Amino acid sequence: MLIYLFIFICSAFLFYLSEKPELAKYRKCFVFFAIVLPSILAGLRSENVGVDVKIYAIPIYSAASASDNLIQFIQNQLVIGNKDFGFNVLNYFLSRLTNDYHFGLFAYQMITLTFIYLGYKNYEKKFGAPLWLCILLYLLLLYNPSLNIMRQCIAVSILFYGITCMFNKRYVRTILFIFVAILFHSSAILGIPIALMYLFLCRETCPDMKTQIIKSSVLICCGLLFVLLFPTLLKMVVNLGILHSRYLDYLPGGTWSTIGVDSSINILSVMPSLFYLLLILMAFRKMNEYKKESLFLTFSSLIILLLDFSPLYANYLTRAGYYFLPFQAVMLADIADICPAKYKKFYVLMIIAAMLVVWIVTVVILGYYGTIPYEFFWNV
Numbered sequence: 001m002l003i004y005l006f007i008f009i010c011s012a013f014l015f016y017l018s019e020k021p022e023l024a025k026y027r028k029c030f031v032f033f034a035i036v037l038p039s040i041l042a043g044l045r046s047e048n049v050g051v052d053v054k055i056y057a058i059p060i061y062s063a064a065s066a067s068d069n070l071i072q073f074i075q076n077q078l079v080i081g082n083k084d085f086g087f088n089v090l091n092y093f094l095s096r097l098t099n100d101y102h103f104g105l106f107a108y109q110m111i112t113l114t115f116i117y118l119g120y121k122n123y124e125k126k127f128g129a130p131l132w133l134c135i136l137l138y139l140l141l142l143y144n145p146s147l148n149i150m151r152q153c154i155a156v157s158i159l160f161y162g163i164t165c166m167f168n169k170r171y172v173r174t175i176l177f178i179f180v181a182i183l184f185h186s187s188a189i190l191g192i193p194i195a196l197m198y199l200f201l202c203r204e205t206c207p208d209m210k211t212q213i214i215k216s217s218v219l220i221c222c223g224l225l226f227v228l229l230f231p232t233l234l235k236m237v238v239n240l241g242i243l244h245s246r247y248l249d250y251l252p253g254g255t256w257s258t259i260g261v262d263s264s265i266n267i268l269s270v271m272p273s274l275f276y277l278l279l280i281l282m283a284f285r286k287m288n289e290y291k292k293e294s295l296f297l298t299f300s301s302l303i304i305l306l307l308d309f310s311p312l313y314a315n316y317l318t319r320a321g322y323y324f325l326p327f328q329a330v331m332l333a334d335i336a337d338i339c340p341a342k343y344k345k346f347y348v349l350m351i352i353a354a355m356l357v358v359w360i361v362t363v364v365i366l367g368y369y370g371t372i373p374y375e376f377f378w379n380v
Contacts, residue, residue, distance in 0.1 A: 001364050003374050007041050008139045010034075015117075016132035035113045038139065042147055043106025046375040050147040053105070057150055060088065061104045064095040083244060086183030087151045102377060108150045115157035120330060122164035127292050129334035133348065137329040140355040145322065148369040152322060155185035160326040162191065166198055167293070186243050190323050201296040209288070212295050219299065268366070269318065272358045273305040276332060279351070283335045290338050297331035300324040 014034035018027045047053050060082065067073035070092050077088050090111075094104050120134040146153035162177030174195060181188035199205070200219065206212045226233070237243050280301050287294035304324050310317035332351055339347045362368045 001360075001372060001374075003041065004143070004363075004371075007038050008136060008143070011037050011139065012132045012136035015135050019131055031117065034135070035110065035117060038113060038143060039106050039110040041374075042109035043102050044376050045102075045105065045147065046377040046380040048375055048380065049371050050150070051370040052148050052150060056082070057104065057108075058101050061091050061095060061101040064088070064091040065099040067092065067095075081244070081246075084151055084183070084185055086180060087154070087185070090184075105150075108154060109146065112146055112153050112157040115161040116326060119157070119161040119164040119326060122161070122167055123330050123334075126167045127290075127334060128337050129330055130336055133333040133336060133352075134330050136352065137333055137355055138326060140352075140359045141325050141329055142322065144359075144363045144369045144371045147371045149319065149322075152185045152187060152319065155181040155188040156322050156326065158184065159188050159191045159194070159323060163194055163198060163327075166195065166202075186247075187320065188323070189237070189242060190320060194323065197299065198293075198296050201293075201299060203291060203293055203295075206295050212288075216295065216299075268358075268362060269308045270305070272354070273301070273308050275354065276328060277301045277305050279335065280328075280331055283338065286338045287331075287334070292334060292338075294331075297327050297334075300327035301331060304328055 011034045014030045014037075017023055018030035018034065023030070045053075047058060050057075060077070063076065064073055067076070070089070073092050074085070074088055077083075082088065090107070091104060094107055097103065116138055117135070120129070120131055120138075123129055124131045124134070142153065142156070158177050159181040162174045162181065165171075165173040165177070178188065178191035178195065181191055197219070201212075201215060206215055234243070234247060238245055238248055277298075280298050284294055284298060301324070304321040307318050307321040310320075335351075336344055336348050364372050
């Protein structure tokens with residue numbers, strides 16, 4: 001437990017130093033080590049840290065190492081149902097450097113954190129959120145899951161960066177990185193509706209409260225319609241070959257469906273999401289005054305809360321919420337930027353303490369993601 005917190009603090013502190021004007025000449029060095037430290041921790045872990053390490057990380061890396069050429073490797077992976085082309089190509093080229101899968105574990109995290117940093121940097125340049133706090137909240141929210149669902153978290157980071165490019169109207173770059181994210185995990189197709197949601201709710205198209213209320217009402221109605229049409233839409237996308245047929249298991253009667261069986265929601269997920277959303281709603285008007293992307297970020301947190309209830313429909317649908325967590329982190333961090341000076345330190349300490357408590361309960365005590373206790377690979 002303590003090694004995670006030590007690395008989180010070190011990384012956030014290095015990002016804090018990187019933003020100091022008087023230390024500008026060392027900025028790249030600070031950023032480099034801020035990203036490398038958590039990546040080294042990910043790379044030195046044993047196969048027991050993160051459930052999916054044994055399930056697909058080691059098998060895919062080992063298969064890549066044993067392959068004579070890229071085409072053969074890709075074909076073999078397609079035969080066994082692994083269609084994540086980007087992840088397969090990445091593993092093949094990493095395996096050309098070394099046969100040790102720990103290098104892959106290091107590289108996955110390095111890529112993830114690099115794109116997360118670039119995304120937060122885009123936001124910080126445009127709206128002024130404290131970068132170090134964005135990173136710290138992200139680490140508390142998604143670092144441990146990223147040691148488990150590695151493919152999806154790479155896709156989450158790439159997609160997040162792509163969406164933040166829209167802040168500066170770099171739409172071609174957004175389209176490119178959404179496509180790249182989909183190559184790593186097909187669920188990143190969510191990037192398309194997320195991008196459309198941003199265009200619909202961004203500050204330029206919602207300059208006043210009246211417009212925001214109208215567009216919020218329209219989006220909620222569209223969301224309800226989407227829920228009603230979800231089974232039909234999912235079948236259509238699968239039939240077109242865009243998504244793997246395994247996604248049909250989320251529909252009623254499928255392997256992961258919970259309709260008609262005893263199911264319940266996880267109160268430990270709902271309560272933090274509700275608390276974060278209430279904080280965001282309390283700061284919403286002030287965020288508007290500072291011309292932040294408050295409506296889009298608020299809806300991102302609302303979607304996370306709604307997905308916390310998805311176990312009543314199907315297992316694992318909550319993972320769709322991971323694509324919105326980086327946006328929630330930046331909104332919560334950005335509240336510190338609008339706080340009156342006398343309350344700023346209190347808010348920062350409160351939000352860090354709240355996320356730390358949630359992290360301890362879920363990751364440490366309940367053992368979510370299978371990353372506690374941390375083990376170095378040489379101790380196994």
